[in-house]
Amino acid sequence: MQAAVVEKIGEVAYRDVPSPKPNKYQALVEITCGATCNSTDYRIVHGNLPWKMDYPCILGHESVGRIISLGSKVKNFEVGELVLRPTAVYPGEKLDGYYSGWGGFAEYGLVTDVKAMIDDGANKSSINPYAFLHQKVPSSISPADAVMIITLRETMSWVDALGISFNSSVLIIGDGPVGLAFVQCAKIHGANPIIIVGHRGERLNLARIIGANYTINSHGIDFVNEVKNIIGPEGVDFLIDCTGDQSTLNASLNVVKPSGKAAAYGTPKVPPTGPAPNDSRIMRIKTDEPGAHNEIVSLILDGRINPKLFYSESLPLSRISEAIDRIGGKKALAKIIIDVREER
Template sequence: MKGLIVDEQGCVRLVNDIPFPEPGDYEALVKVECCMICNGTDMEIIQKKLEETTRYPLVLGHEGVGVVVKTGKKVRNIKVGDRVLRVSLPDSEKYYSGWGSFAEYAIVKDGKAMIEDHVDVQEGYGALSQQVVDKDITPEQASLMITLKETCSALRRIQLKETDQILIVGDGPVGLSFLNNLNYMGIKNVDLIGNRKMSLEVAHNLGVRDTFWNKDEEDKARMLTKKYDVYIDTVGNKSTITQGTRVLCEDGILAIYGLRTGDELSVPIKGIRNITIKMLQWPIPIEEEKTHNYIQEGIRCGKLKTKELITHRFSLDNYESGFLAIQNKKALKVNILFS
């Protein structure tokens, strides 16, 4: 079957020789409808910088959505015709799995049934975020739900207060999804700093209080005069983390979501006595699962805005244009359509 793979040289290619998956007893076969390009993780995989994916060639993608066409004999919480998100492929004899949503067909597991039956319980917990989507949620909205659920569950782990003063660092899809969720939660004291004028305009459409353009020294200096209770770093490199220590209130929270910290975290501690550092660099499936209905309702009632974040759509055959749009900073979220 067709799909996108990353080869040993880090090149993305469309191939037509991916082995067709056969669902096991606790699995369902899914016909993929669409998959978003993840500006963070997918690019890390292509650049061979993600430690969870070290074997190539691999099938790319983890923001895929599709319709169930077949179920294993012990599946009881998923049925044929259900739309499901976070579809994936296992390793095959030809390709490893970079989660593998960029393929014509993929697999989801019935994690709840696995846990109830005490079969591969740990794997069952890992599959809890592979969930059925309500009929009124479109495939595109369902795909975006993955980022919205990840960021929502991260915000819940921070345990915010409505009165918190918050700064989001980064104006990519993740930073804007944090902002989208905070506005939905009713937390209004949220500022954002970023590099792209286009994204800062989107931030205003999503309800930001104030924005700072990182490329304007006066704007950045204005940001550094403020104090925040929570600093959400979606970039996660040494300079952005250090910046956080300068603008946090006493007993503030430095929440690091970005993946660019490498193997070591360096935080200057001179003059710092009372801050909390929270590492939020990977979703916890059971926590992500808990946000599912909440995120669906936010989309349904229009409080979670999806149109502002999805800026480009391409067919699978035209995938190169999608990756180019991200590399050239022309796009926020790019949706690759299979049908």
């Protein structure tokens, strides 16, 4: 099969690799498409994440596909179902010499029937944690729209954990796809005002469409003062930093209420841009994608979330190098759909 392979730091290519072989608790999935995680995928390719990655690895952690066959012990999936996060190689495992860069940008992948394993006596701790992220999507949602659920449910789980609610004031730092998703989820919770800080006019305009009350272009200005002019001296209830820039997070804490809460969603930059903040207002949040899955699906089906707002273009898997260059060069307005099946 074909897959996006990071062969070494700085080099990503469209390569032929072995197809994954499901065990008795796994289903084989024909992957339809994926979506770029505009920060993490780029940083995996260029080797500047704050944890060690092994190469060569198969890239992609936002993927969706249809089940085409079932292992003998699979009870909770059916052929034809659309499922999230199929992977050619699970994190911590290898596929004939290829490590996992989460493994979703490939023609085929696996999902694991975790419930069947547990029902048969498996201990949760013995199951690869990534296997708990395979949820079904209704067939009425297109694959490209479905893959947006991954980021939306992740950000919704953070909004839920922070306790953002009606009339909460929220400051979001970063206007990438994740920042836009946080605007959407905060809006769903009734937050007001929602302020987003970024540096691209087109994305800030999109943030307004999604639900931001105020947008601040940080180019050449002190955004902290701009936030104070909007919110007043008391500060905001909630801060969400999506940039991973420690110096920006430290500055942003100056406009958070003493009783407020903050969360650093963005993966820290390498090397660090400043000291790690030591502030009791910063919450340590564990993402709960499965817990927010049904909520996001219902919001899409009800028309309250338009997933098309979160991707802006599509490229075939064979042009993965171009896709990585586009997100690295800030040329993509939002996520890029990686179309695995376009060439067939």
